[in-house]
Amino acid sequence: INFRQAEFLTSAPTLAKCPADRGLEVAFAGRSNAGKSSAINTLTENKRMARTSKTPGRTQLINFFTLSDSQRLVDLPGYGFAKVPLEVKEKWQRHLEEYLRERQSLYGLILLMDCRHPLQDFDRMMLSWAQSCNMPVHILLTKADKLKKGPANNSLLKVRKELEPMQDLVSVQLFSALKRTGLDQLQIKLTQWLSS
């Protein structure tokens, strides 16, 4: 798959407004500031790709990018803005859960976590939803360049160990958008999923 061919398709506030549920898609999720936009921009080699998702008013939307007629990447809204009122947060949580549970073309989830603070509440919520619908999750421990090799590997091992009971569904890797570490591994995973 040539990820540079990614093109913005549309934004949707709810499952009902998503594009036709055909073909295959992989969704990217993470707490805000986890490095999701940077990862998508690095993957697509387009510095503006994920900017749409950050435009005020669009941060609560599900953003779709086409790779081909039958393959899409999906940018799920960042999560964890302190300023968002609780009712907005709860509403978004419902839409997110509905999308994960109902969307037929959704093959798997790329879950991004800062390698220095992995497995926060949001991450655990996503993992438990994915587990309950038997959906594979590939975790990117982001900003790996911020840690030395030893501590970065410790973080990787710790997360793998903790998720061992879910190992049939979950894989974990280190990633750095800055240094492009782990980009090959991510591309291989996406290609596998989107070609299945």
Ligand code: GDP
């Ligand atoms: P998002 O909110 O999840 O989309 O996160 P962003 O991609 O906007 O990244 C949040 C912050 O982390 C920004 O200041 C980025 O420059 C920084 N960042 C993202 N990826 C990396 C990385 O691989 N290495 C380093 N050092 N900083 C990163």
